[in-house]
Amino acid sequence: MAGHTENSITVDAPLDLVWDITNDIENWPRLFTEYSSLEVLSREGDTTAFRLTMYPDDNGKVWSWVSERTVDRANRTVRARRVETGPFAHMNILWEYTELPGGTQMRWTQDFAMKPDAPVDDEWMTDNINRNSRTQMALIRDRIEQVARDRQNAPLPR
Numbered sequence: 001m002a003g004h005t006e007n008s009i010t011v012d013a014p015l016d017l018v019w020d021i022t023n024d025i026e027n028w029p030r031l032f033t034e035y036s037s038l039e040v041l042s043r044e045g046d047t048t049a050f051r052l053t054m055y056p057d058d059n060g061k062v063w064s065w066v067s068e069r070t071v072d073r074a075n076r077t078v079r080a081r082r083v084e085t086g087p088f089a090h091m092n093i094l095w096e097y098t099e100l101p102g103g104t105q106m107r108w109t110q111d112f113a114m115k116p117d118a119p120v121d122d123e124w125m126t127d128n129i130n131r132n133s134r135t136q137m138a139l140i141r142d143r144i145e146q147v148a149r150d151r152q153n154a155p156l157p158r
Contacts, residue, residue, distance in 0.1 A: 003122040007133040008107035013148035087118035
């Protein structure tokens, strides 16, 4: 059995702003509450390899892995995969952005499988990813909407 999640949220902000903020990976530790650091390892065209490190979990374990991410602004998609898979047999992620009359819909789809010796199974990880994605998406939405409001209310340059 493999795991699959799909989560989406609508952000009351222009697509370009949502795209720019969510794809500025060097700022992910300030955008996501779960990441303590991100180190860019290489860039080649639209593909970036990076090490992502989380804050310690409830047991004090720090999770870190290398991912590769390819942005396709023309098609408003981002594809990512874990290079260092850790407890995952594989982890593939698709981010999709859709412009709507009331803002921008952001959708995250994750397809994965846990290794047989992983500390959790596919079902547990599916629930965990769904719960965490909803939390992070809401926080990201709130932060981007605040930036959009701040820009809208900024005084015009003289």
